Amino acid sequence: MARLPVPPEVPVAVDPGDSEERVAEPSRIGWLRRLSRRTWAAVVAVLVVAGIAAFVALRDPGPPPLTQRDVDQRVSAGLEAHDEEEARAPAEASVAYATIQPSLVLITTRGANAEGEYGGTGAGVIVNAMGTVLTALHVVEDADSITVAYTDGTSSPATIASADPDNDIAALVPETPPETVVPAVLGGGVQVGTPVYAVGHPLGLPGSLSAGVVSALDRDVRVDGNRRLENLIQIDAAVNPGNSGGPLLNSAGQVVGIVTGLANPNDESLFVGIGFAVPIATAGGTAGGPPR
Incomplete structure (x- = not known):
């Protein structure tokens, strides 16, 4: 059998101006082409988000630093708001008066002495759920009749249940307490200047x-x-x-x-x-x- 001669290798002409990078370029492009569409979408999304963040950062540099004038204005506004709130709040005297009103009573007395019949008035305050009225003893002492009038417009005869002459204090028990009994709240001690x-x-x-x-x-x-x-x-x-x-x-x-x-x-x-x-x-x- 005849043997065919092996053809000689033909040299490939290379442009002297080409670099190694240009020679490697076909392989790099091939790597990029092998990326999936999902990967390309992720890359594009990252680039878009980065671009938006950079745009926002350039447009919104943040709040300017506070100056002493800004601080003074805010303090002044806060003080004005506090003063307005206090002005709208009821006075302490109004609160005290409204609190005691349901417990306050008017006491009227009738009696007789060597000079004839007499009448007197005084005040008292309901101090417990039974309607007991605390008052000064000299208001009701020696009276023939005692009447207590409530702030709801009703009234009732009353009698002295107990007395403390050394301290000029008496406790009255009305025959009929008010329909709604509201005892006063008893407080503690006070100081000079209170x-x-x-x-x-x-x-x-x-x-x-x-x-x-x-x-x-x-x-x-x-x-x-x-x-x-x-x-x-x-x-x-x-x-x-x-x-x-x-x-x-x-x-x-x-x-x-x-x-x-x-x-x-x-x-x-x-x-x-x-x-x-x-x-x-x-x-x-x-x-x-x-x-x-």
Whole structure:
């Protein structure tokens, strides 16, 4: 068998200007072509998100730094808002008055002595769920009849259940309590300078409130009948005939004392700047309440 000669290798002409990179280019393009469509979509998505982020960053550099003027304006606005809120809030005296109203009573008395028949008025406050009324003893002492009138417009005869002459305090039990009994909340002790409010019926003016502060504590005074009352609260809130037996309140409307008298160097029963109240820690025991 005849053998065919092997053709000689034909040399491939290479352009001297071509580089190694150009020679390798067909293989690189082939690698890119082998990428799947899903991979291409992911790459495009990443590029789009990066472009949007860069655009937003360039357009929104963020809030400018605060200046001292900005701080002052914000502080001023906050203070104005606080002042407006306080202005809309009810006054402490209004809160105290509204709180005690359902528990306040008007006491009227009738009696007779050597000079003939007489009548008197005073104030009292309901202190328990049974409708017991706490008042000053001198308002009801020696009276032939006692009537208590409630703020709901009803009234009832009442009798003295217990009395404490040493502290001028009496507890009354009405025959008929109000339809809705709202006992007052009894408060704790007070300090000199504490705002207080006396509520009663001075000079026959029902449901009156006067405001002041605690002027002193532990005062001893002499009252009608040559009796001496001790450990009283001294106040500068106005009290007059008709206030006796009424509650002395703190800013929350809690009863901190029972008004018992006033000091007047002219021997007239009109207020001249100094009133007294029995602390509720003392007065509450007459109505069967625990010491506070």
